[in-house]
Amino acid sequence: MxxxxxxxxxxxxxxxxxxxxxxxxxxxxxxxxxxxxxxxxxxxxxxxxxxxxxxxxxxxxxxxxxxxxxxxxxxxxxxxxxxxxxxxxxxxxxxxxxxxxxxxxxxxxxxxxxxxxxxxxxxxxxxxxxxxxxxxxxxxxxxxxxxxxxxxxxxxxxxxxxxxxxxxxxxxxxxxxxxxxxxxxxxxxxxxxxxxxxxxxxxxxxxxxxxxxxxxxxxxxxxxxxxxxxxxxxxxxRLPSEDSVVLERLVSGGKRALKVAVPMLGRIANFDDLDPLKAEPQVEVVFVPPGKPLPADAGLVVIPGSKSTIGDLLKFRENGWDRDIAVHRKRGGHVVGICGGFQMLGRMVRDPDGIEGSITEAEGLGLLDIETVMEPEKTVRNVRARSVPFDLPLEGYEIHLGRTTGPDTMRPSAIINGVEDGAVSTDGKVLGTYMHGLFGADGFRGKFLESLGVKGGGIDYRAEVExxxxxxxxxxxxxxxxxxxxxxxx
Structure with missing residues (x-):
């Protein structure tokens, strides 16, 4: 030993x-x-x-x-x-x-x-x-x-x-x-x-x-x-943070070319998905606490993962973030939902077996034409994938319950192990995926930021962690x- x-x-x-x-x-x-x-x-x-x-x-x-x-x-x-x-x-x-x-x-x-x-x-x-x-x-x-x-x-x-x-x-x-x-x-x-x-x-x-x-x-x-x-x-x-107690301090600091707003969900999960964006010199990441509005000058809103999708979706509405994000969309703003955040972007989330709790369904934010049904079997795996919108390699992992279907899944955000994943809105400004680690792919992150009018990339994020x-x-x-x-x- x-x-x-x-x-x-x-x-x-x-x-x-x-x-x-x-x-x-x-x-x-x-x-x-x-x-x-x-x-x-x-x-x-x-x-x-x-x-x-x-x-x-x-x-x-x-x-x-x-x-x-x-x-x-x-x-x-x-x-x-x-x-x-x-x-x-x-x-x-x-x-x-x-x-x-x-x-x-x-x-x-x-x-x-x-x-x-x-x-x-x-x-x-x-x-x-x-x-x-x-x-x-x-x-x-x-x-x-x-x-x-x-x-x-x-x-x-x-x-x-x-x-x-x-x-x-x-x-x-x-x-x-x-x-x-x-x-x-x-x-x-x-x-x-x-x-x-x-x-x-x-x-x-x-x-x-x-x-x-x-x-x-x-x-x-x-x-x-x-x-x-x-x-x-x-x-x-410069290292990934694990505990949600540090969320109040996770701000890039200083006004930059792109502000990214991240609502602090009560059961937020895997919020280190945002770390590669925080490392970008032109990107300011702001974690928005409950009771505060999503900033009007944000060019991108990222809804992160959640351990309790329905519960956090209801709290999302209580905070008025659903109205904020609707206004953001009308201004032409972009939205990314990851895992539980992806599920929230749809029309409805259903939990017929009460896996997450006593509330068995909740109306989604309606930004993607999809629906999610929670199922007992959990997907847990590391994956290699390819971004459909940018045709670039991705690498990450999945940890989720639920099956998502609907017309917008015909425009997948990625191909994971040969299978289509996620969804993209008709105007391309709302993207959802079950894959964590999306922004860790340097090439994809650079092209994605370019599509938002921001110079990005040039950073080897994994090397920065090392x-x-x-x-x-x-x-x-x-x-x-x-x-x-x-x-x-x-």
Missing amino acids: AKAIMLQGTGSDVGKTVLVAGLCRAAKKRGLKVRPFKPQNMSNNAAVADIPGDSSHGGEIGRAQWLQAIACGIAPSVHMNPVLLKPQTDVGAQVIVQGKVFGEARARDYQALKGRLMDAVLDSWGKVGEDADLVIVEGAGSPAEINLRSRDIANMGFATRANVPVVLVGDIDRGGVIASVAGTHLILPEEDRRMIVGYLINKFRGDVSLFDDGLKAIETFTGWRCFGVVPWLKAAA RALDDVAAELEAHLDCDAIFGLAR
């Missing part, structure tokens, strides 16, 4: 995902065969990964582990994230186990389910480490949630079962980092406290020497060693004692 080290945070959104990705890249540069692992993740931003022994289908994992696999220079596997929770309501989620749908559970029911899922976590853990020198594990939330400790599979519950030492991550940018680290030490039971070999401070801005007394205070309270203080990593902004990972790794090497962290793996 490979040696392993685990990063756990004093809370959510402390930067664990980027730190693990950066450490994975740093280890790879040292010639190590390194793998990422996250026992349990909660996100509607999913990626398609290989299911060993099943070449015809893919499985779902969190986008974070997909990014971390890229950092390791390997293909993602479902075993890198054996349990994925995809929230559908405020109190319930779809449960994905080793890439496949396991079922649905309300929050309280899921706590009782965790004991059964630990076997799958440990099974995947063994498989991930089979051919590796080092596995870097990412925790979820905080180990200080002691009210959930008895059934934990994501933090100390896993670390103690798998005997993996833990580095605690504190986020100084949100304030209270001394109390967060010291408080975690205070309330952890002794068995869990013994697993922590030290801590690091993340997201520091300014002169790090000003925090010297803070480090001394943490050492006094905890006795833990500090592995370093990581500055605010500017390169992290460079960002290299930059993050270099920063971690400069500010952390990576030798000590890797050396404590066992």
Whole structure:
């Protein structure tokens, strides 16, 4: 079994995902065969990964582990994230186990389910480490949630079962980092406290020497060693973001030739589809929160994926975005719908089996002459395709329920594995597709932006992600004692 080290945070959104990705890249540069692992993740931003022994289908994992696999220079596997929770309501989620749908559970029911899922976590853990020198594990939330400790599979519950030492991550940018680290030490039971070999401070801005007394205070309270203080990593902004908690910050900034408006759906999924557009110098991407109108000066509206198409469609109308988008169309504006967003563009969405919930149908936005019927079987696969309007190659993935039919599907937006996909309006200004990753194809993105009167392209987006990972790794090497962290793996 490979040696392993685990990063756990004093809370959510402390930067664990980027730190693990950066450490994975740093280890790879040292010639190590390194793998990422996250026992349990909660996100509607999913990626398609290989299911060993099943070449015809893919499985779902969190986008974070997909990014971390890229950092390791390997293909993602479902075993890198054996349990994925995809929230559908405020109190319930779809449960994905080793890439496949396991079922649905309300929050309280899921706590009782965790004991059964630990076997799958440990099974995947063994498989991930089979051919590796080092596995870097990412925790979820905080180990200080002691009210959930008895059934934990994501933090100390896993670390103690798998005997993996833990580095605690504190986020100084949100304030209270001394109390967060010291408080975690205070309330952890002794068995869990013994697993922590030290801590690091993340997201520091300014002169790090000003925090010297803070480090001394943490050492006094905890006795833990500090592995370093990581500055605010500017390169992290060039990496795909996984958690919807960062959506408010996902803005390109500055007025540019094309404004792209993206409504922030309540169950938004795979919003990193917009990242390649954000990277374009002439494109400004604006995520529009509920209660705010879609900007009148947007040249393009993109409706992203959704984990709850009907629920988000109803909220879309409550926010008045249906009126905004109708006005946008009358002005000659363009619209792209991806996956759930594609389904919303039609005349009707039906869910006769109540797969998404108790509401079984909803009127669509009527921008495409199509209808969608939800069906139990889920399509999960990586795909290679070709854009019909631009006759250029595409590469991406599908994760969706539902079958879409109607006159506008006679004008497909793409050909996927020899089969027509999506739909295009008669004037060519409304496009829908089930394929995620559409804008990641550099040639297509350039031609698409040209069709909107904007100079685009010239950017190798995947290469930009690779460079960002290299930059993050270099920063971690400069500010952390990576030798000590890797050396404590066992």
